[in-house]
Amino acid sequence: MRAVQIVASLSLVAALHLAILQDRPAVFFISLLLFGAFLVLGQGSSRAGIFCVVVASAALAALQLGVWQVFNLVYLPPIAVNALLLFTFGGSLLPGREPLIARFRRLQVGWDTPEIVRYTRRLTLLWTLFFVVSLLLSLVLPVAAGPVVWSWVVNLACPLLALAFFVGEHAYRAVILPHFGPASLAATLGTLMRPQSWRGTWHELTAKN
Numbered sequence: 001m002r003a004v005q006i007v008a009s010l011s012l013v014a015a016l017h018l019a020i021l022q023d024r025p026a027v028f029f030i031s032l033l034l035f036g037a038f039l040v041l042g043q044g045s046s047r048a049g050i051f052c053v054v055v056a057s058a059a060l061a062a063l064q065l066g067v068w069q070v071f072n073l074v075y076l077p078p079i080a081v082n083a084l085l086l087f088t089f090g091g092s093l094l095p096g097r098e099p100l101i102a103r104f105r106r107l108q109v110g111w112d113t114p115e116i117v118r119y120t121r122r123l124t125l126l127w128t129l130f131f132v133v134s135l136l137l138s139l140v141l142p143v144a145a146g147p148v149v150w151s152w153v154v155n156l157a158c159p160l161l162a163l164a165f166f167v168g169e170h171a172y173r174a175v176i177l178p179h180f181g182p183a184s185l186a187a188t189l190g191t192l193m194r195p196q197s198w199r200g201t202w203h204e205l206t207a208k209n
Contacts, residue, residue: 008038013155016074020151025071026063032056075142078154082135088198090128099124108191109181116180123169130165134158 015031018024036052055073062070092100102120105112112120137158141150167185174183191197 004042005039008035011035012077013159016077017151017155019074020147020155025074026060028074029056029059029063033060072142074147075138075150078138078158079135082131082138086128086131086135089124089131093121093124093128101127104188104191104197107194107197108187111181119177119180127165130162134162 012028012031012035016028019026019028019031032052033056036049036054036056039049039052040046041049059070059073089100092098092103098106099121101124102112102117105116105120134154138150138154141153145153170183170185170188173180177183
């Protein structure tokens with residue numbers, strides 16, 4: 001079912017890009033409404049799904065009333081996603097906390113060495129920097145370059161670069177660092193899809209010291 005959720009999320013990004021290119025924000029908000037209904041009915045993610053349904057319904061009503069400023073809401077999803085990932089990856093680098101990729105590694109393989117610990121911390125830092133850049137582009141490009149350029153960069157180029165980074169890192173580890181153990185894309189994706197891989201992360205990051 002998580003694979004279906006990933007496909008649904010990618011379809012939502014595609015709908016956002018199409019809405020920008022055709023200057024039809026309703027395309028995105030209708031897709032967001034369907035995505036929210038999918039979360040509520042098919043995945044049991046009631047809070048996130050209800051939020052999507054409420055926002056999409058309000059935006060569609062505003063468009064029907066001629067409130068075209070609601071178009072600016074299409075900029076918010078990439079900003080929110082990049083900010084969330086930045087907070088999650090970057091927060092895990094704080095003193096006394098386990099770097100997120102070290103956590104993934106521990107859950108997937110179950111063993112490490114001091115060299116691997118250093119590597120996973122640096123890799124978590126690189127992903128954090130990636131999300132810093134992605135968030136800045138999400139914030140700056142709508143004003144500096146316009147919605148079309150923003151969409152091509154934020155909705156297409158950034159995810160493709162993230163995919164290239166993800167695959168390239170696994171290839172690098174397989175060829176240069178074979179003593180780290182198997183560098184399986186399928187195994188890593190399986191770990192990322194497990195709820196326990198992320199469970200507790202928000203609690204750890206927001207807990208008071």
